[in-house]
Amino acid sequence: MTRDAATTAGAEALCETVRWFAQRGYCPATGGNFSLRLNDERLLITASGVDKTALTAADLLPMTTAGELLADGxxxxxxxxxxALYRRDAAIGAVLHVHSVANTLMSRIGQPQQLHFEGYEMQKAITGNDSHEARITLPVLDNSQDMDELADALAQRYDEAAAAYGFLVRGHGIYAWGADLASARRHLEGWEFLLACEMQRRQLENDR
Ligand SMILES: [Zn+2]
Known part of the structure; x- marks a missing residue:
């Protein structure tokens, strides 16, 4: 496959994934952002402020991992x-970020520094886990509008985040990634399912 053909195929696959999440309510009010690594130096990322439910390849921008924008937008x-994630780990192939009710609220209730999950079959969606009996951890970082500050906070807790293939930003959303788009999507779907389960479990236990 030529470089252009690979870029086109990657763009189509990324758009399909973005629309899948957006059409299920994970990207309200144009929120969320998504990217795909094309090679060591280049990636595609969603443009700011676009409706993700109908995303097309025209809404993706090529960039270098150093931060140089390669198209208008x-x-x-x-x-x-x-x-910061692509530069930190060459094995990361895609990064997905969404805002859901569960990921927004679960990072706020009790101001946790991390959330723990055990007993869920769905834990096996996260690479490296093969049993519901393990205890897995999703780190929570405080929100900031300053991306350098968030990147610094992530760097300090990178080992924890790397094991989870993701982290929560308090009152904001979740970042999830993987070696390729399919695994990033599986990690994101898995974490969202686990967060929704924990949120409802707490409600049911409070109601008893
Ligand atoms: Zn966000």
Whole structure:
């Protein structure tokens, strides 16, 4: 496959994934941002402020991992965090970020520094886990509008985040990634399912 053909195929696959999440309510009010690594130096990232339910390849912008924009347009406001992840780990192939009720609330109730999950079959969706009996951890970082500050906070807790293939930003959303788009999507779907389960479990236990 030529470089252009690979870029086109990657763009189509990324758009399909973005629309899948957006059409299920994970990207209200144009929120969320998504990127795909094309090679060591280049990636595609969603433009700022576009409706993700009908995303097309024209809404994706090529960039270098160093942060140079390779086309006209305004990349997502959270681009800096995507770039920090790609620069940190050459094995990361895609980064997905969404805002859901569960990921927004679960990072706020009790102001946790991390959330723990055990007993869920769905834990096996996260690479490296093969049993519901393990205890897995999703780190929570405090929100900031300053991407450098968030990237610094992530760097300090990178080992924890790397094991989870993701982290929560308090009152904001979740970042999830993987070696390729399919695994990033599986990690994101898995974490969202686990967060929704924990949120409802707490409600049911409170109601008893
Ligand atoms: Zn966000």
């Amino acid at each position: 305004k990349p997502s406001a959270e681009t800096g965090l995507h770039l």
